[in-house]
Amino acid sequence: MRSSRVRSIVLTSGAVALSMFLMTCSTVQEQIGTITGGKVTSSDVETATKVTKAVRNSFADITEEEEYYIGRAVSAMILSRYPVYKNEALTQYVNYVGNATAIHSDRPETYAGYHFLILDTEEVNAMAAPGGFIFITKGLLKRCRNEEMLGCILAHEVGHVTAKHGLQSIKKSRLIDAFTIIGQEAVKRYGPEKLAKLTDIFEEVLGDIAEKLIERGYDRKYEYEADKLSVQIANHTGYDVNGLLDFLDTMVDDTSTESGKGWFKTHPSAKDRMGRAEKEISSLASAPSEKTERTDRFQNAMKSLN
Amino acid sequence: MNKSSRLKGILIGVAILFVAVLLAENLIVKVQTTSVRKEPKFYSPAVATLVAGETITQISAQAGWFKVKTSKGVEGWIHSSAVQSKSFTLAAIDKSLKTQATAEEVALAGKGFNKQVEEEYKSRNKELSFAEVDRMLRIIVKTEELRKFLENGKLGEFGGPR
Numbered sequence: 001m002r003s004s005r006v007r008s009i010v011l012t013s014g015a016v017a018l019s020m021f022l023m024t025c026s027t028v029q030e031q032i033g034t035i036t037g038g039k040v041t042s043s044d045v046e047t048a049t050k051v052t053k054a055v056r057n058s059f060a061d062i063t064e065e066e067e068y069y070i071g072r073a074v075s076a077m078i079l080s081r082y083p084v085y086k087n088e089a090l091t092q093y094v095n096y097v098g099n100a101t102a103i104h105s106d107r108p109e110t111y112a113g114y115h116f117l118i119l120d121t122e123e124v125n126a127m128a129a130p131g132g133f134i135f136i137t138k139g140l141l142k143r144c145r146n147e148e149m150l151g152c153i154l155a156h157e158v159g160h161v162t163a164k165h166g167l168q169s170i171k172k173s174r175l176i177d178a179f180t181i182i183g184q185e186a187v188k189r190y191g192p193e194k195l196a197k198l199t200d201i202f203e204e205v206l207g208d209i210a211e212k213l214i215e216r217g218y219d220r221k222y223e224y225e226a227d228k229l230s231v232q233i234a235n236h237t238g239y240d241v242n243g244l245l246d247f248l249d250t251m252v253d254d255t256s257t258e259s260g261k262g263w264f265k266t267h268p269s270a271k272d273r274m275g276r277a278e279k280e281i282s283s284l285a286s287a288p289s290e291k292t293e294r295t296d297r298f299q300n301a302m303k304s305l306n
Numbered sequence: 307m308n309k310s311s312r313l314k315g316i317l318i319g320v321a322i323l324f325v326a327v328l329l330a331e332n333l334i335v336k337v338q339t340t341s342v343r344k345e346p347k348f349y350s351p352a353v354a355t356l357v358a359g360e361t362i363t364q365i366s367a368q369a370g371w372f373k374v375k376t377s378k379g380v381e382g383w384i385h386s387s388a389v390q391s392k393s394f395t396l397a398a399i400d401k402s403l404k405t406q407a408t409a410e411e412v413a414l415a416g417k418g419f420n421k422q423v424e425e426e427y428k429s430r431n432k433e434l435s436f437a438e439v440d441r442m443l444r445i446i447v448k449t450e451e452l453r454k455f456l457e458n459g460k461l462g463e464f465g466g467p468r
Contacts (some may be wrong), residue, residue, distance in 0.1 A: 056409050063413040064336045065358065069424050075442065076434040084438055091445060096455040099447045103348045104462065106370075109388040111337050111358075115442050133442065146457065182418045183407040189422060199426040202419055238461035294459045 038142045055292075056179040059167040064131075067167060069113035071131030073206050076165065078119075078127060078135055078214065082114040082259060085120035085138050093152070093301040094118060098134060101155040104236040105229070107162040125266070127213055128157040130166035141305060143162065143250050147294040148243030152234045156244070159229030165222040170205050177201050217266030222274055223269070240290045241281050248274045323365075332392040333365035333372065333384075342382035346371035349453035355381040359414055361392065363366060 021284040056062075062070070085091075102108055114132040119125075122139040129135075134157045144150045160166065178201045181194055190198060212218050218226075231241045251270035267273070281287065341352035346368055354376050356362065362384070365373040371383045390410065413417045429437060447455075457464045 055407065056412070061409045063409050063418055065338075065416065066419040068338070069419040069421070072424065072436070072439050073427060073434070075439045076436045079435040079442075082432055084441075092447075092466050095445055096452065099452055100456055100461055101461075103452070107387045108348060109337050109340060109385050112443060113337075113446075115445050117445070121332060133439070157351040178419070182412055195426055196424065198419075199423055199430065202423050202427055203430070205419075238456075238459075238465040267416050288465055291460050294461075297459065 029166050055183060057176065058172065059170060059175065060163060061179070062167055064111040067164075068131045069127040070167070070202075070205060070209070071133045073202070074209050074213065075133040075135075075205065079117075080118040081214070082121050082135075082137070085118040087118065087304055090141075090301055090304055091116070091118055093297075094136065094141075094150070094207050097150050098154040098158070101151055101239075102132070102158050105158050105162050105233045105247045110161065113162070116154065124254075126153055126157050126158040128166070129213065130161065130164065130209070132158075132161050134158070134161070138240075138305065141302070143247065144298075145246065146243065146290060147298040148234075148240040148290050149247045150237035150243075150298065151237060152241060152244035153247055155233040155237065155239070156226045156230035157215070158233060159226040160218070160222070163225055163229060165218050165223070165226065166209050166213060168222070169218065170208045174201055174204050174208065178205070192293065198227035204260050214266075217268075220268045223273065227273055227277050227287075228280050231277060231284070235284055235287060241284065241287055243290075244277050245274055245281070248277065293305045324392070333362050333364050333374065333389040334392050334410070334414070335360045335362070335388060336390050337388045338383065340388040342374060342376060342380060343385050344382055346373075346383040346385075348385070349449045350383070352449070354378070356384075362389070369392045 011232070026301075095116045099114055100179070102114040110132040112131065114134065116134045116136065118141065119135050119137045121137050122142075123137050124139040124143060126136045126140055134154065136153065140153065141150070144153070178198060181198050219221070227244065230244055234241050234243065248270040252274070335356045337358060337359055339355060339357050342354040342356060342362075343350040344353055355374065360377070362374045362376050365375055365381070367373070367386075370386050372386060372389065373381065374384050375381050392410070407415075407417070424436075428434065456462045460466065
């Protein structure tokens, strides 16, 4: 009697464990079904299970902390090329506008949050390093006529961060090399040889990003995607998304001495972008308009810009 | 109570616990520091502060936010971008088969491109302005200030009907 009771307990426990396992499988199957929108075979589930337990192999597997350290180093490169514009009040204002857009994006939290800095140059440019380090030049700020324009420009940069365009610029082979070294080392601190190798790859990774971000510009498709995200984020924040068009319009016929540098060199033509942005804007269900409260505080904050 | 029914009780208890542990969706904090908030809004007051690697239990989900319970039993809301689901992989059982680590393992161990790699990189590139980067990181927008900025500028939920 006693042994049969124990047996039934063991069987019950086994059944519970089995049902949990089956439930996990069916959940995986359901989720894949949702993603693919179709029927899923058992071999699909097997593949998916292999993938979920697979090791790191793409930019998407870079951890938040790693992205932060990459972003820090890219920012250090930017800040060794351009001086910081020392204007605490205006910098704080830019951070308010930037963070207002960031919390209305799909990725409001990054490893160390979003931080915005003004670069002391007449060059017209804005750059976003991985992890949420965002830079806007004095020259670009001077082009902004209201908070709507500034909000749309910063939302474009936040878009680059949320879509991880910087990380996507890293050559895949470098990541595979790095992931292999990182995975093999069991200890928390690296030995001198591994550290040297990993730092070599880190430098190459930064080179890949800097080449795109600072020298040549991101691929066109990323700029178009960031414009699309700018429209969505700015609209969600409550800014008039025509701010993006207004800004692009000021860039179309630019003949200033700064043409050919910064933004002009690293971004696709403003006219081309305007057409695409207009299409994106026309698809919005509703769009907020410019508010005097915002324009007043913008003008107030910009008084100190020289 | 005889011995076998006590054994049965213990086994059922263990089974229930096992099920409960598997059913509860565990989340790991993946950002340096974040807050569990009273309401699902960024400018809602914080009820707990968490750091990278801490595990919390998900209670429910709503438009990008998770209602969670911390290890100290505090309940509140956390944004989904601050956490990742704790994965349960069979691969972890046979570690000898693995030559690489998963993103989660790397994150938890603080490995990968980390402070140590940055220090080595800095020593090779002394001209770079990491001090300016640290200053940039000290520019903080406080929760209450952000709320006022949104409210005064009629942004976000303060924008009213469109």
